[in-house]
Amino acid sequence: MGGRHVCVRCSPxxxxxxxxxxxxxIRDNLLDRIAEAEREGxxxxxxxxxxxxxxxxSRIGQIDAAASGGPVAxxxxxxxxxxxx
Numbered sequence: 001m002g003g004r005h006v007c008v009r010c011s012p013x014x015x016x017x018x019x020x021x022x023x024x025x026i027r028d029n030l031l032d033r034i035a036e037a038e039r040e041g042x043x044x045x046x047x048x049x050x051x052x053x054x055x056x057x058s059r060i061g062q063i064d065a066a067a068s069g070g071p072v073a074x075x076x077x078x079x080x081x082x083x084x085x
Contacts, residue, residue, distance in 0.1 A: 015059045017067065027056035 015023070030053045037045045 014066070015062050017063050020060060020063045023056050023060050023063070027053055027060065030056065 030049050034046055034049045034053070037043070037049065
């Protein structure tokens, strides 16, 4: 992850610890957007925003666990197509 781009829904093996502050900003912004959507009755947006919040919180947790020397959840591996056919 470089620059200001942080993807909260993607699953890199290890999130960049330098991006923790940006992830917190993104999470907080998403929570504000959820509150706004709830106030304005835009229920269709809320579920997608909650998925993004969960992704941001997961990344923050991974960074914090790595910093504390604890276990880091890397997610479930996905099978690759057999290329030997």
